[in-house]
Amino acid sequence: MHQTFDAALEMNLLHANQHGANSNREQLDKWGITCLNLMSSPGSGKTQLLEKTLQLLQSEFRMAVIEGDMTTQLDADRLRQHGVPVIAINTGRACHLDSKMVAGGLHQFSHEQQPENFDLVFVENVGNLVCPAEFEVGEHAKVALLSITEGEDKPLKYPIMFREADCLLITKTLLAPNLDVEVENICYNVRQLNSTVVIIPVSSKTDEGLTEWFAWIRQTVLARANEQSLTMASLT
Amino acid sequence: MHETDMTKALIMTVREWLAEQPGHPQVERVHLTVGEFTCVEPVSLQFAFTAQTQGTFLDGAELVIAEPPLIAFCHHCEAEYRPDIGLQYACPSCQSPMDDIRSGRELKIGRVEFHREDVISVLT
Numbered sequence: 001m002h003q004t005f006d007a008a009l010e011m012n013l014l015h016a017n018q019h020g021a022n023s024n025r026e027q028l029d030k031w032g033i034t035c036l037n038l039m040s041s042p043g044s045g046k047t048q049l050l051e052k053t054l055q056l057l058q059s060e061f062r063m064a065v066i067e068g069d070m071t072t073q074l075d076a077d078r079l080r081q082h083g084v085p086v087i088a089i090n091t092g093r094a095c096h097l098d099s100k101m102v103a104g105g106l107h108q109f110s111h112e113q114q115p116e117n118f119d120l121v122f123v124e125n126v127g128n129l130v131c132p133a134e135f136e137v138g139e140h141a142k143v144a145l146l147s148i149t150e151g152e153d154k155p156l157k158y159p160i161m162f163r164e165a166d167c168l169l170i171t172k173t174l175l176a177p178n179l180d181v182e183v184e185n186i187c188y189n190v191r192q193l194n195s196t197v198v199i200i201p202v203s204s205k206t207d208e209g210l211t212e213w214f215a216w217i218r219q220t221v222l223a224r225a226n227e228q229s230l231t232m233a234s235l236t
Numbered sequence: 237m238h239e240t241d242m243t244k245a246l247i248m249t250v251r252e253w254l255a256e257q258p259g260h261p262q263v264e265r266v267h268l269t270v271g272e273f274t275c276v277e278p279v280s281l282q283f284a285f286t287a288q289t290q291g292t293f294l295d296g297a298e299l300v301i302a303e304p305p306l307i308a309f310c311h312h313c314e315a316e317y318r319p320d321i322g323l324q325y326a327c328p329s330c331q332s333p334m335d336d337i338r339s340g341r342e343l344k345i346g347r348v349e350f351h352r353e354d355v356i357s358v359l360t
Contacts, residue, residue, distance in 0.1 A: 004264060004351050009253060013268065013276075013343040016245045095238060131238050134275040134343075157322055160275055163334075192326040195333035 017135055020099030024106060024138025029228050031115040034221045035123060037139035039161060041154075042127030044147040045171040047075045048204040049213075050122055054082040057214060061119040061221070066105040068097040068126045075124065085113050096131035097123065099138055106138075119221060129158040140224050141166040148172050148181045155189040163193045167216055170201040173208055239280035243288050249345055250294065257350075263297045265349040272321065273306040273340035306340030 012018060028035050038046050054063055064085040067076045076088035087105040091097060102123060109115060123139060125132040133142075144165035146154055149172055155162040162168065168190055170183055183201050190197060198216055202209030246266070254261060266285075270276050278301045285299040309316050310327035316338060319325045325334040 004349050005261070006347055006349050007253070007257075008347045009249070009345045010347075011249055011345045013242055013246060013270075013345055016248070094241070098241070130275050135238070156325070159321065159325065160273065192324070192333055195335055 014134070017099050020103055021136035021138045024099055024103055025140065027106060028121065028138060028140075029224075031110075031118065032225070032228075033115065033118050033121050034141075034224045035121045035137075035139045036141055036143050036217070036220070037123045037125060037132075037137055038143050038145065039125045039129075039132040039165075040127060040145035040147075041129045041150060044127070044145045044150065045204060046124050046127070046145055047078055049145065049169065049171065049202065050079060050124060051082060052204045052207070052210060053122075053213070053217075054079065054084050056210065057120075057217070058082070058084070061217075062117055063120045063122065064109060064113065064118055066097075066102060066109070066121060066123045068101070068124060070094075070126060085109065091126055095126055095128050096135050097125050097137055098135045102137040120217070129154065129161050133158075133161040133164045141220050143167045143169065145169045145171050146186065148176055148179060148183065148186070152181055152185040152189060155186065155193060159193050162190050162197070165194065165197050166220075167198045167200065169209070169213060170199065172203060173201045174203040174205050238275075239277060240284045240288070242276065243281060243284035246285070246345060247288060247292070247294060250348060253348065254293070259352040261350040261352050263294055263348055263350045265298045265300055266294075267346040267348070268299065268301045269304060269342040269344050269346050270301050271304050271306070271340040271342040273337065274343050276343060278303060302346070304339040304342055307338040308334045309336040309338050311336065 040046055050065065065079050066087045066089060067079065068089050068091055069075050070091055073088050076086045079086045087108050089097065089101050089105050123137055142165050144161050148170060170186055187199050190199060200209050200212045202213055250263065250266060270278050281301060282299055289295055289297060306319050306321060307316050308319050310332050312330050312332045313327060317327055319334055326332060
């Protein structure tokens, strides 16, 4: 007979990823960069929204993109046309970016560019409404996109993504008149899960909502910078 | 299939912990807590665990997964409630949003049961 012992580990199953995400964020803070993690299902318009954003904010911010795609460089090539550095990460069969992959991307970025000269890094996550929500990559804020063609019930069916989001962009609003979907109902469903998320309906075709989206970006960049200077002040 | 990556992380955590233990502990059971309101599927974890531990120090060890339900607390009603996942998250009495989650978001390695070859217990 042997005696069985018991040991409490009480450790987060994602602690390795979380640890990596925290060190990515520290690195980004050192460079003075705000990082936004863009997440949504495939085809909701992340890349097109990014194209618009890179185009219209280039005089204001120096931006770069870390692009997660399962196998191709198609999205990365589209974004490169806007004259910003794009680090493409092929995740292979993995369904989300994790902090280790993004650390690799940041490493490459720091070799090819002077990161101190940049203000904003967008992480375009793999199109998937499930897994990316659970894996932090070192972002300062999470942005979820939901196109209205996906239907009103998606926040209820994929709750974690919408619970975790700091900002939700409801995309393709131009199509609303052709669909039996009410933006209001999407908002109501999201609000059940997340009472603080900033919801902005946008259309990359008509530019509807882009002013609000850019205002949210500015505010997030400013909030990060303020928080950092407060931390620095408390250390000295 | 992030359950595969999570299982890798789980095996590494247990291995690191074992390396710090005296003697040569043999793991019998690993206890996980995977809340109902997470993006992790316990069945996939079990499958990945069995597949990935074959021929390793964890071969034959059992993975026990507890699944705490999603329980929210409504500050307005000062009461707990069980949201209906996929349908309704707001408080059923007053419709306040689900702000406070009391259980269901857990993702942790709870405890490990093991025995040591060098410790023989005596039956009385």
